[in-house]
Amino acid sequence: MKTGVMPVGDLSASQMRSVLLAATAPPPLRTARPWRFQCTPDSIELYADPLTTGTDSEQRERLLDCGAALLNLRLAIKAQGSHADVRLLPSAGRPDLLAVVRPNGYETITPHDGELVAAIADRQSNRRPFTSADVPAAVQRQLRRAAEVERAWLATITDEQVPQLREIMRHAEVPQATPGPGGGDDLDVEPDRLVVVIGSLHDTALARLQAGQAMQRVLLTAAAAGLSASLSSQAMAAPATRRELRQLVGGGLWPQIMLRLGHGTAVLSPTRARLEDVVISDEHPFAR
Known part of the structure; x- marks a missing residue:
């Protein structure tokens, strides 16, 4: 089955396959992966899986997940030596x-962003208890x-x-989350542990999409520093x-x-999504 992977802009089809594999790597907050990508001759379009019903929380999580995939896409394009020109909610x-x-064009990836790209493959949620070792101030x-x-x-708690x-x-009268790798509670809050909240000044779709990119950059930065999340x-x-x-x-x-x-x-590395499931093409349109 064709996946719709094709040359885009300055990237070849093989480069695009590598880029899309990185973009679809982050494990979602929920079981389903809500992001879909479509290639055109000059751009990659990111779509949210249509969600006609659902709570505001589910809408927010969908945008956070898509923002995480978008951050990976941007970093992976830079790793190929190309500049990622991004327009949000166009x-x-x-x-x-x-x-x-x-x-488009040429851009050299920084050493720090190179470390983030290297961390993409193994980034995952870890619900096992953490040790008492401090996270350095730096x-x-x-x-x-x-x-x-x-x-x-x-913001740090x-x-x-x-x-x-x-x-x-x-x-919080909410159902228990599905346990992640290692089991454990949704959040094990203890003194002398680093608990942070990622927030935005507004609560719009744009702000949530940006927060999803921030979430992923924070998680990759933590993974590159040897931390679990x-x-x-x-x-x-x-x-x-x-x-x-x-x-x-x-x-x-x-x-x-x-x-x-x-x-x-x-914990075990997350299962990767098949590109056939998350890349839109004429032969493989959005599943509804």
Whole structure:
């Protein structure tokens, strides 16, 4: 079956296959992978899997997942020596079209971004208990900067805020998340552990798409530094709980995702998606 992988801009078909494999690598917040890519002669289009129903939380998670895939796509294009020209939400009449990316011209990838590309293949959520080893302050600054590069912000939960965070999560009337690799609770909050919230100044589709890119850049930065990560969107599932979490981190940011970061034991690498399932072509249109 044809997958619709073709030369795009300055990239050959084989380069595009490598780029799309990287773009579709991040494990989604939910089981289904909501992103779809379509190649044209000069661009790669990112679409969100149509979601005609669903809660606001499900809509938010879908955009976060697509943002993560978009960040991987941008990095993979740079790894091929090409510049990724990105337009977000380019058509008001096509809300499912999230981005158009044109690989044009030449761009040298920085050593740091090269480390992030190398971390793409093994990045995954780890729900096993973390050790008590501290995350160095220098690494925490790198994580904060990673979020800011993508026009989002990273707020750290202090030890003094841990009891209140536990109370917020205890009162969250949401179903338990499907356990990730290693089992464990949705978020194991302990003092002296690094728990962060990635947020945005607005709560629009654009802000959530940017937050998804920030989330992935933070996760890849953590992986490159040898850290494990456990993701939690449970505290954001209920509107009232999300408002409480917003107040906890200062009231100025809309929380989009919460992460627990630290040193953990290894888990199995995630299963990769087949390109046939996530790349749109005339022979393989959107499954509805």
